[in-house]
Amino acid sequence: MLLVIDVGNTNIVLGVYEGKKLEYDWRIATDKDKTSDEYGLLFEQIFKYHGLCPTMVNDVIISSVVPTLMYTMEAMSLKYFQCEPLIVGPGIKTGMNIKYDNPREVGADRIVNAVSAYEKYGGPLVIVDFGTAITFCAVSKGGEYLGGAIAPGIKISSEALFMRTAKLPKVELVKPEVSICKNTENSIQAGLIYGYIGLVDGIINRMKEELRNDGNVETVVATGGFASLIASESKSINRIDKLLTLEGLRIIYERNK
Template identity: 60%
Template sequence: MLLVIDVGNTNIVLGIFKGEKLIFDWRISTDKNKTVDEYGLMLRQMLGSADIDPKDIKDIIISSVVPNINDIFPEIANKYFDLEPIIIGPGVKTGMNILYDNPKEVGADRIVNSVAAFEKYGGPLIVVDLGTAITFDAINIHGDYLGGAICPGIKISADALFQRASKLPKVEIIPKEKVIGKNTVASMQGGIFFGYLGLIDAIIEKMIEELRTGDEKVKVIATGGFSKLFVEGSKYIEEIDPMLTLDGLRLIYERNLK
């Protein structure tokens, strides 16, 4: 079995693959103060709840965008599984040409998502990851990673509004049918939802213009914790793939085996 670990700023997503099939997955909060042993024991408990013997884990692959945790999960792999993990970074074969000014600057999760999306959906393609930050990644028809855009995530903006405007309450982020609110909470929810819906579609629209070389259709796939909020309202998002990053980790693992 293969253990895949995606360390994000807000959540850590873990999955167990048996061959190409994802048989278990978990999502836990990212805590920069947790120790190797705390995370290691938590992981052992999750495996136990799934009736998986740690000895059945034959390989581990890790993607992380949190520098403070970069060393923790490789140490867990060594200490709790006696394995040397593959860590997404320079030197790891992705099978994708990275056409970025400095490829080392691209977040590991963006490359992993792009690898999985192109493998599953083909190109040209835009991947929208709605997490702590919102990232937009463009892949051309040949499977080359071209770059993209990054903007603050919806929760970051909503929290900033609550913290900086003393009379405004903290609100739940939900899809809205109307933008004109009849009270403060509804007004904030409408402004946040439709503001971000407009931002997302405007960036996608501009990226489609830049990606197209003819009449080919540009596919748009969304992933990340907030993707379900916008799929119905967006003019461009065609599909949500919540396990895109985990699939990408498996694919990169297989490419490095070869």
């Protein structure tokens, strides 16, 4: 059994594969102050709840955009799963040519998503990951990672609005029925949700135009926690794949085992 772990700034997403089949997947809050023992015991509890045992895990692969948690996760893997984990980073075989000025700058999650999306849907394509930040990644017809764009996530913008204004309240991130709203809470929701829909479609359309010499972009895939909220109204996103990152970790593991 393979344990795949993706460490993000807001959430840690993990899953277990038996061969190519994802048996279970979970999402927990990222806590930079937790120790390897605290994470190990938490993972053990999750496993036991589903009738699994840590000894069933033969291998572990980890991607992380939180450097302070990398050692924590490595130590947790060694102590609780008796596995030295494969870390997604420089030197790992991804099967993808990275056309970035400095490939080391590209977040591990972006590469994992690109590998997964190209394997599943082919190229050229655009991937939008709705995480703490919203990342846009472009992959060529030949499977090259071309680069992309990064914008503040919708939750960050919502919290900044609340923190930096005296009278505007903190609101739940749900879509109002209209954009001409009759109260402050709905007005903020409309500005955030419909504003981000416009931002997302605008960047995707620019990327499609820049990719036109590589062929028509048939697939724009969204992943991440807020994917469904924005993609439901987006005119550009045509696929939602919540498990894109986990599948990418499995693919990269198989290319390196």
